[in-house]
Amino acid sequence: xxxxxxxxxxxxxxLIAGSMAHALRRGGLTDNIVGTARSAETRDIARxxxxxxxxxxxAAEAVEGADLVVLAVPVGAMAAVAxxxxxxxxxxxxxxxxxxxKQAVIDAVGxxxxxxxxxxxxxxxxGTEHSGPRSGFAELFENRWCLLVPVDGGDSxxxxxxxxxxxxxxxxxxxxxxxxxDLVCAVTSxxxxxxxxxxxxxxxxxxxxTDYEVVKFSAAGFRDFTRIAASDPTMWRDVFLNNKEATLExxxxxxxxxxxxxxxxxxxxxxxxxxxxxxxxxxxxxxxxAGQDTDAPDFGRGPKR
Amino acid sequence: xxxxxxxxxxxxxxLIAGSMAHALRRGGLTDNIVGTARSAETRDIARxxxxxxxxxxxAAEAVEGADLVVLAVPVGAMAAVAxxxxxxxxxxxxxxxxxxxKQAVIDAVGxxxxxxxxxxxxxxxxGTEHSGPRSGFAELFENRWCLLVPVDGGDSxxxxxxxxxxxxxxxxxxxxxxxxxDLVCAVTSxxxxxxxxxxxxxxxxxxxxTDYEVVKFSAAGFRDFTRIAASDPTMWRDVFLNNKEATLExxxxxxxxxxxxxxxxxxxxxxxxxxxxxxxxxxxxxxxxAGQDTDAPDFGRGPKR
Numbered sequence: 001x002x003x004x005x006x007x008x009x010x011x012x013x014x015l016i017a018g019s020m021a022h023a024l025r026r027g028g029l030t031d032n033i034v035g036t037a038r039s040a041e042t043r044d045i046a047r048x049x050x051x052x053x054x055x056x057x058x059a060a061e062a063v064e065g066a067d068l069v070v071l072a073v074p075v076g077a078m079a080a081v082a083x084x085x086x087x088x089x090x091x092x093x094x095x096x097x098x099x100x101x102k103q104a105v106i107d108a109v110g111x112x113x114x115x116x117x118x119x120x121x122x123x124x125x126x127g128t129e130h131s132g133p134r135s136g137f138a139e140l141f142e143n144r145w146c147l148l149v150p151v152d153g154g155d156s157x158x159x160x161x162x163x164x165x166x167x168x169x170x171x172x173x174x175x176x177x178x179x180x181x182d183l184v185c186a187v188t189s190x191x192x193x194x195x196x197x198x199x200x201x202x203x204x205x206x207x208x209x210t211d212y213e214v215v216k217f218s219a220a221g222f223r224d225f226t227r228i229a230a231s232d233p234t235m236w237r238d239v240f241l242n243n244k245e246a247t248l249e250x251x252x253x254x255x256x257x258x259x260x261x262x263x264x265x266x267x268x269x270x271x272x273x274x275x276x277x278x279x280x281x282x283x284x285x286x287x288x289x290a291g292q293d294t295d296a297p298d299f300g301r302g303p304k305r
Numbered sequence: 306x307x308x309x310x311x312x313x314x315x316x317x318x319x320l321i322a323g324s325m326a327h328a329l330r331r332g333g334l335t336d337n338i339v340g341t342a343r344s345a346e347t348r349d350i351a352r353x354x355x356x357x358x359x360x361x362x363x364a365a366e367a368v369e370g371a372d373l374v375v376l377a378v379p380v381g382a383m384a385a386v387a388x389x390x391x392x393x394x395x396x397x398x399x400x401x402x403x404x405x406x407k408q409a410v411i412d413a414v415g416x417x418x419x420x421x422x423x424x425x426x427x428x429x430x431x432g433t434e435h436s437g438p439r440s441g442f443a444e445l446f447e448n449r450w451c452l453l454v455p456v457d458g459g460d461s462x463x464x465x466x467x468x469x470x471x472x473x474x475x476x477x478x479x480x481x482x483x484x485x486x487d488l489v490c491a492v493t494s495x496x497x498x499x500x501x502x503x504x505x506x507x508x509x510x511x512x513x514x515t516d517y518e519v520v521k522f523s524a525a526g527f528r529d530f531t532r533i534a535a536s537d538p539t540m541w542r543d544v545f546l547n548n549k550e551a552t553l554e555x556x557x558x559x560x561x562x563x564x565x566x567x568x569x570x571x572x573x574x575x576x577x578x579x580x581x582x583x584x585x586x587x588x589x590x591x592x593x594x595a596g597q598d599t600d601a602p603d604f605g606r607g608p609k610r
Contacts, residue, residue: 197581221501280505283535
């Protein structure tokens with residue numbers, strides 16, 4: 001593969017930016033990666049593990065001369081970073097982000113982007129429950145989706161170029177309108193995360209069942225919730241605060257549905273339960289057919305792997 | 306290993322009984338496996354794949370001369386099966402079950418067990434989203450828990466013998482009181498399953514987000530819900546109907562907690578959200594330390610595995 005952006009600046013050095021650094025190097029997609037993070041500890045670790053070609057102390061310094069600037073900070077920090085870097089951006093550069101919410105990021109970042117600089121919001125839909133500069137790996141984006149959410153009147157060449165970068169890092173790319181993006185993510189990601197956090201919180205809060213028992217017997221179903229409930233707290237706080245309406249709408253629908261099933265349990269309506277469970281089973285099949293999960297028993301998680 | 310029960314009868318030939326058949330043979334734990342299932346199709350498949358030494362048409366016939374009888378049918382079918390086999394049980398035999406609920410099974414089966422036959426309720430906490438006679442595999446129980454829930458005045462030798470069987474199939478065994486068992490399972494398994502079913506149902510029910518999009522972008526969190534929402538509908542209907550009180554209690558607590566988090570989102574209380582998410586993260590660590598999951602990114606689910 002060949003260089004797509006001569007110099008890339010990564011602002012924030014967590015799981016996503018770290019994985020990008022590995023994937024960019026693996027693919028030879030850039031000549032130079034400059035990184036920065038707010039915390040001195042993160043910068044020190046990034047230097048220690050040689051995550052970037054150069055780690056600098058401020059975002060303003062990082063973006064100097066960069067052809068691509070990646071905002072990989074929590075959604076709530078985007079506006080401040082955009083404001084800080086604005087005067088230092090190179091003409092013709094592209095600014096993108098990796099936030100899980102798009103309308104709020106467009107509102108926060110858009111106004112700061114100077115004339116002659118392209119802004120192409122993006123959302124790589126990939127992650128693990130780990131965070132920080134050591135958590136990245138080059139394969140994170142392989143066979144995962146990256147949604148590009150171009151702004152009105154944006155430059156189509158800049159969009160195409162960013163698209164080719166994500167594809168070169170292994171992702172499948174699709175474009176979407178911001179509002180629709182935020183709704184799709186509320187359904188497939190944000191509401192499920194809040195529900196998982198809640199279930200794990202409840203389990204931990206029960207006095208009659210010990211933490212030890214919850215952990216010990218988790219393989220029976222609970223375990224699948226704990227992975228997503230272990231995701232980065234700051235990132236997720238900002239997601240919920242910045243995709244408030246869509247998330248609350250889906251949670252409202254969820255509660256309605258949960259009440260109907262609870263009532264069926266209470267009244268002993270086995271037919272309703274059976275029909276419901278039969279229907280949801282078919283959706284799982286679709287996900288396996290779409291290549292977004294494996295059909296291996298127990299996800300191939302054996303003992304001691 | 307050596308034979309623990311000379312003849313084993315498996316009533317019901319789904320994921321659990323099928324996996325037991327494979328594990329029993331692998332370990333040389335019995336000389337003879339007789340199986341039966343209510344559906345003629347299941348019996349035909351079992352014969353075709355040679356799942357048991359002999360497949361018979363009725364439960365009454367299957368238990369003749371058996372030293373261990375395993376009731377591996379949905380919880381709601383236990384009473385009828387127990388009644389049918391009772392006159393045919395061999396003196397000194399042990400009857401066990403693999404139901405996910407224990408008090409209801411004890412109430413349904415206990416009264417039918419004749420004098421001179423031992424009843425040892427059990428619950429292997431293992432499963433996949435697959436069901437039917439083809440879904441079993443010998444490794445299903447490895448490093449998973451099997452809870453024994455001995456009845457009052459039960460024979461301790463019969464309990465020890467069943468315990469050694471489960472251990473020989475790879476499980477860790479623990480004994481528990483029925484009421485506590487049902488509460489622990491409501492927290493770690495039954496409530497999480499109902500919540501997963503609900504979330505998957507909601508996603509499917511939304512008109513503004515297509516099924517196609519839900520499936521396509523599922524890796525962002527939703528996917529983890531679909532696996533458990535693909536579990537056997539009949540089994541789960543019976544679990545909820547037979548562990549009504551504990552499940553509804555946990556779901557009540559869940560709803561309460563979910564409302565608190567929804568309110569925090571609505572009012573923009575970022576501190577509450579951040580604290581909550583930080584706390585739940587620690588529980589995940591405990592599960593990995595307990596050997597009940599792997600720490601591998603993305604569970605080791607790569608593309609095309």
